[in-house]
Amino acid sequence: MTEEKQSATITIINPQGLHMRPAYLFAEMASRFSSRIEVVKDDMRIDGKSVLSILTLGATQGSQVAVEATGPDAEAAVAELVQLVTSGFPDESGKTEAEASHF
Amino acid sequence: MKFCNFVKSEAIKVDLDATTKEGVIRELIHSLIASGSLTAEQEEPIVQAIMKREELGSTGIGRGIAVPHTKHSSVGQPVGTVGVSRQGVDFQSLDGEKVQLFFLLISPPDRPGDHLRALENISKQLQDDTFCRFLKQSKTANDVRQILEEADNNQFVS
Numbered sequence: 711m712t713e714e715k716q717s718a719t720i721t722i723i724n725p726q727g728l729h730m731r732p733a734y735l736f737a738e739m740a741s742r743f744s745s746r747i748e749v750v751k752d753d754m755r756i757d758g759k760s761v762l763s764i765l766t767l768g769a770t771q772g773s774q775v776a777v778e779a780t781g782p783d784a785e786a787a788v789a790e791l792v793q794l795v796t797s798g799f800p801d802e803s804g805k806t807e808a809e810a811s812h813f
Numbered sequence: 814m815k816f817c818n819f820v821k822s823e824a825i826k827v828d829l830d831a832t833t834k835e836g837v838i839r840e841l842i843h844s845l846i847a848s849g850s851l852t853a854e855q856e857e858p859i860v861q862a863i864m865k866r867e868e869l870g871s872t873g874i875g876r877g878i879a880v881p882h883t884k885h886s887s888v889g890q891p892v893g894t895v896g897v898s899r900q901g902v903d904f905q906s907l908d909g910e911k912v913q914l915f916f917l918l919i920s921p922p923d924r925p926g927d928h929l930r931a932l933e934n935i936s937k938q939l940q941d942d943t944f945c946r947f948l949k950q951s952k953t954a955n956d957v958r959q960i961l962e963e964a965d966n967n968q969f970v971s
Binding site for chain 2: 725728771
């Protein structure tokens with residue numbers, strides 16, 4: 711099995727930053743991939759499959775984070791996670807986080 | 814943001830009586846009301862808002878810990894408290910385990926940075942197993958106060 715490595719740097723666009731709900735959505739999506747997923751912000755490198763770890767980044771709107779995946783499905787993982795973050799974390803009803811910002 | 818900036822120490826509660834998710838949230842809100850951090854009129858809207866947030870996905874993040882929270886315009890600054898349950902409460906947590914340790918947080922909607930910094934601090938400290946174990950073993954509210962104070966002084970995580 712190939713040890714593919716992919717990464718992308720993205721900006722957090724949703725006004726509330728990476729609070730608990732987006733952190734949960736990110737970790738949930740990351741957990742569907744078998745690749746190891748890490749998120750890097752400044753000098754912090756954390757496990758992208760852990761809600762608690764993502765929250766420790768304290769990533770506010772405008773923060774830059776790098777998503778790194780290592781493993782057989784790294785390319786798909788980075789593509790989907792980047793899509794999730796750059797879409798502003800739409801919730802189940804299709805609203806963006808900015809529209810449903812009370813949580 | 815340190816614990817002392819949002820945890821109302823007079824509202825810390827060990828030996829929670831409630832055995833349900835809503836019951837625990839209500840008990841912690843009652844404790845905040847009794848300590849003068851919230852008014853009785855705020856109880857119902859805030860409990861409803863926290864329960865609505867729980868419907869989007871449990872804030873039971875695993876390892877016996879939950880962080881029920883909401884943003885609510887009736888508070889002007891982050892208001893939080895800590896609760897410990899001996900028997901544990903079914904919180905539909907990610908790992909299916911009962912929750913013994915609760916960090917409840919209510920933040921003003923117009924200050925997302927403060928909310929994030931409070932969550933950041935809670936999550937950083939909760940990654941330390943000793944911190945979690947000490948809190949779960951706390952016998953009195955004063956024990957909890959001391960542990961939070963030590964955490965604020967960086968005695969658990971560097």
